[in-house]
Amino acid sequence: MGKVVYGMHTSMDGYIEGPDGGFGFTVPAEDVHQAANDQVRRCGAFLFGRRLYEVMEKPWTEQLGNEGAPAVEREFAQLYRRTPRYVFSDTLQSVPDGVTIVRRKDAASVVERLKREVDGNLEIGGAELAASLVDLIDEFHVFAFPVIVGGGKPYLPVEREVRLRMVEQRSFESGVLFRRFVRA
Template sequence: MGKVIYWMNTSIDGYIEDPDGGMDFMDPGEDFQQAANDHVRRTSAFLFGRRLYEAMEKPWTQDLGKEGAPAVEREFAQLYKETPRYAFSDTLQTVPEGVTIVRREDAVSVVTRLKREIDGVLQLGGPELATSLLDLIDEFWVYAFPVIVGGGKPYLPVGKKLRLRLVEHRSFASGIMFRRYVRS
């Protein structure tokens, strides 16, 4: 049975985007990038909301990881391209090979099916998609970058209380803090 892990990078005040919609406050060090590679190596599929899909797809399949890029970055790009990707969107019309479009109204049924059919990690990204799939999420991962942005898009705009239990935490030399939570 698959496990859905919701992972987003944030500022320490809990935002995935700053008030202007930017994410340039996230400056991953090589230690963080290696941890990301280790996780993606164990990922069976990516489940992305449309905006996160668009933020990841072109950079990691076309722009980043090319000749001359750091080895850790090239490795992530290769792992990313080899992993099946599901883009949950009502507006996307075409996607490259390796990507499947899923209509937002079908999200719960598709992810329920994927959890049954795929033995491994289903990495979920995108706060609105995560909110719609909240009951299917097994773990919540937060990589908090050492910056305060003072507002923007929150990690998870749930609108209700959800009790979690911290099961792992780790700090990186770059100042990034990792926290892994499961449901209480």
């Protein structure tokens, strides 16, 4: 049975994008990138909102991870390419092989089905998608980068309290702090 995990890179003040929409502050150093690779090895499928899918898909399938790239990036690209990807969108009309479009109205039922059918983690990427599926999320992962951006898109834009219990915390040499939470 799969476990739904929502994880994103954030600023110390909890934003995945700064006020200008930029997220360059979340570019991982090698130690954090290796931790991400380790997580992807446990991943049964990626569940992306459309915007994050568009940020990830072309670079990791066509550009990044090729000859000359650092070994950690080449490894991530290989893992990414072989992991099934689901993009939740009402506007996309076509996607390449290895990617499945899920319409928003079907989101909860598809995730519930994947939880039953997929071994490994179902990694949600995208704050709005995560907010729409918050009741199905089993774990919350935060990679907090040592920067304060003062505003932007929050890690999880929900309008109610979600109680959590921290079950893991570790720091990286690069200054990033990782925290893993489950429901309280």
